[in-house]
Amino acid sequence: MKVSDFDYELPEELIAQTPIEPRDSSRLMVVHRASGSIEHRIFREILEYLTCNDVLVLNNSKVIPARLFGQLENRQVEILLVQKVNERVWKCLVRPGKKIKPKVVVQLNEGILARCLDKCEEGMRLIEFSVNDEELLRMGEAPIPPYVRTKIPLERYQTVYAKVAGSVAAPTAGFHFTETLLERIRSLGVKIVEITLHVGIGTFRPVKTENVEEHRMHAERYSIPLDVVETIEKAKSEGGRIIAVGTTVARTLETFARTNLREGETDLFIYPPFEFKIVDALITNFHLPRSTLLMLVAAFAGYELTMKAYKEAVEKRYRFYSFGDAMFIL
Structure with a gap:
């Protein structure tokens, strides 16, 4: 595929400049892969799409004041x-x-x-x-992405469950969760587990090759606790869904599926076509044109459905990028 296949027109005013408050009041686009249908909800309403058989996987990496x-x-x-x-x-x-x-x-x-x-x-x-x-x-400050022109305190450029310091950019799909929402999700019987992937320089790097296949990802360190592996394997054996909160979680889990290594470095580049072996659903933000993150989403949801969803997001004035709205792909 060509990198230009992942381009789209985005009005500058749709790039979110500040976080929304409260966190779980952001908009949520629900994309159904089987039917191709799209719903428009509020993030806290994600509860309606979860069941007691699900496992929600979070990335607990903490952004350093880099x-x-x-x-x-x-x-x-x-x-x-x-x-x-x-x-x-x-x-x-x-x-x-x-x-x-x-x-x-x-x-x-x-x-x-x-x-x-x-x-x-x-x-x-x-x-x-x-x-x-x-x-x-x-003495450092939050490493806010260059497209955000407002000054954001470091504590707001973190997920509420950030614990392990090491990232130079936030796993932003997790921004939408509050402690209260996580407790409500647990009360449904959903198992919530945590892995760690420290987001590195790759998040700042544009894809410069013409062909998608020629791009090389920057390696990032990850760690998956043994009990998380056991929880995932049990849920899969019982027909439960593994829901990745963010592309970082998706890459980490799919790296483990291919290497059986619970810790190390991953430079896994996910783009269409790709066989997902662990991830059954994905929560993610709306990503930059021509980015590896958008390519991963297209690999998971399908290229045509992904580009249709992005077109609809622009038409319906969703907020884009790090502090923007969310997408739940089922």
Whole structure:
């Protein structure tokens, strides 16, 4: 397939700039794969589509305050922590990239120094900081996506169940859940389990190849507890549904289905056609045109139905991207 097959027109005003309150009051598009029908609901009404045989799988990764600012030659510099190498040394995205060369030192806020050691893969820089990671992260800000032009506090760029620090972008499908809604879901008899996948640089990278098959995903670390595997296997054997909350969960579970490894790194790229071996339903947001996330959705829901749903979402003025509305694909 061509990457251009996953393009669509999106009016800029539909890109959500702020989170909706309360979280579960966002809109919910329900997409039925078997019939091709589409319903329009409110997210908290997802309860009506769940049963006691379901397993809801969450990604409990927590976003770190990975966005740092400094000065170099009277210009503002932005540094995004991507991957820890060792204490005080990180692989980072930098802007402006042309200015940050090996041996260059950037003065960050509070007198912290960031020294570029080397260039890395994918345009990143290896940077050594003058303070330990705890102090460094104390001064960082939420790594809000570039299409969000408002300042959002870090606590609102997290799911309510975020626990394990390590992501540089949030698993945004989980934004719609509140503690109260999760309790109501549990009261239905739905089992709620958690896995961890730390969202990395891949979420910031556009697909630059012409053919979908030629794109390569950036590897991200994941972990699946043994009891989660056992819960999923039991539910599958009894005819229950495994509902992935987000593309990160879908990729993690489908990686396990192919490797039988409960932890490690995954660079699994899901695009049409693809055989899902674990995931039976998917909760997700509305994604960027030409993105790997949209390709995963198309692999799960079917290309034609996915593009039909996106067209309808635009027509009905859904909110798009990280702080936007949700889709439940059954």
